[in-house]
Amino acid sequence: MVDVAVICGSASDTAVAEKVFSVLREQGVSYDYQVISAHRDPDRLDDYIRSSPCRVFIAIAGLSAALPGVIASKTARPVIGVPVSGKLMGLDALLSIVQMPKGVPVACVGVDNGENAAHLAIRMLALASE
């Protein structure tokens, strides 16, 4: 059983994931880490979402960042997206994550701001434990 599932679209997003881990570790929150692309490996992503016992997902992705939205389409658990800076300073990923259609919500933190994704996840978890 883990509290948070952290998923990156690519191993190249690891530096942003490390920011998430550092806050979660500091606060004693358990997490699982996976690199799974919704674009490149949709079936494995589907399997992971179905089998993960986590309570919150943090999805980290750059470029055309479908990952957080695809996760949100497959679970009712909260999804926090972290846009990663890349070719367009992260604006492409930011807009991909923020502009979700109604009914499929994704919370979005600032570009490369893995720390805030972890802090927001911790606040969500606190709702259930208070």
Ligand SMILES: Nc1c(C(=O)O)ncn1[C@@H]1O[C@H](COP(=O)(O)O)[C@@H](O)[C@H]1O
């Ligand atoms: N946005 C996505 C998705 C996805 O949304 O499924 N899969 C990979 N990516 C992003 O592509 C960028 C370049 O990836 P590579 O470095 O592997 O070419 C990464 O920032 C990743 O998050």
